[in-house]
Amino acid sequence: MIDEATARERVVSTADRLFYAHGVQAVGMDTVRAESGVSLKRIYALFPSxxxxxxxxxxxxxxxxxxxxxxxxxxxxxxxxKVLAIFDFLAAWFREDSFRGCAFINVFGELGGGSNRVAEAVRAQKASFQCRVAELVRAAGGPGYLAPQLVLLAEGAQTTAAISQDPDTAAHARAAAETLIRCALGDSENAPTV
Incomplete structure (x- = not known):
């Protein structure tokens, strides 16, 4: 019998893969059981719902x-x-065979209206990302209004790349981010080039 931490990790990683590929509502707990190898009784002991x-x-x-x-x-x-590295991260992610868009947006679209807990978790993640971008913008000497603009580019790129299946969306968002940064911070010898 596997220990609780291993069982939890196995169930979460299996559910993550299945939910991301097929959607939360399309995947039943019995499928999670079959794919994870963890009994349904144990799954419900770990995750009551x-x-x-x-x-x-x-x-x-x-x-x-x-x-x-x-x-x-x-x-x-x-x-x-460092600010632009966000878009480099997106570019690599968009090229993964398993890329299906932002899991948080996908889950919110499926369950956000019917589950306050899920909606709050998604909002918390999005707020955390906004704070991280704001920290990077401040470190670069940028004005406060720049961070929300860059976050919109990153979030929009995720959705657009998923729908269009075009991984180059990240490069387009990065180029737009470079323009916003130059406009906000001015040109200098350290300004990124397109």
């Missing part, structure tokens, strides 16, 4: 997102490049 499992998947996705953004930002050199 499907909403509880969805929330665990969203926490898992939040950790993946934060780790991905942090890694991209860490590899960038200048403060402006």
């Amino acid at each position: 499907k909403d509880d499992l969805v929330l665990a998947v969203l926490r898992h996705r939040t950790n993946q997102w934060n780790t991905g953004i942090a890694g991209a930002v860490a590899d960038a050199v200048t403060p402006r490049d």
Whole structure:
């Protein structure tokens, strides 16, 4: 018998993969059981409701997102490049075979109107991302209005790339971000080029 932490991780990663590929409502708990190899009784002991499992998947996705953004930002050199690294992260993600858009937007579209807990979790993740972008913009010496504009570009790029199946959407969003940054901060020797 597997320990609780392993069972929880197996169920969450399986549900994440299935929900992301097929949608939350299309995937029953019995499918999660069959794919994860964890009994239904144990799944319900770990996650008393499907909403509880969805929330665990969203926490898992939040950790993946934060780790991905942090890694991209860490590899960038200048403060402006750190802001633009968000779009480089998106570019790599959009090229993954499994890319189906933003899991948070997808889940909100499916369940947000019927589950306050899911809606709050999605809003919290989006607010956290906005705060992270605002920190990067401040570090680059940018004005407060720039961060929400860049967040809109990143969020819009995710949706557009998913619908159009065009991974180059990230490059277009990055070019628009470079223009916004230049307009807000002015041209300098450190300004990114298109």
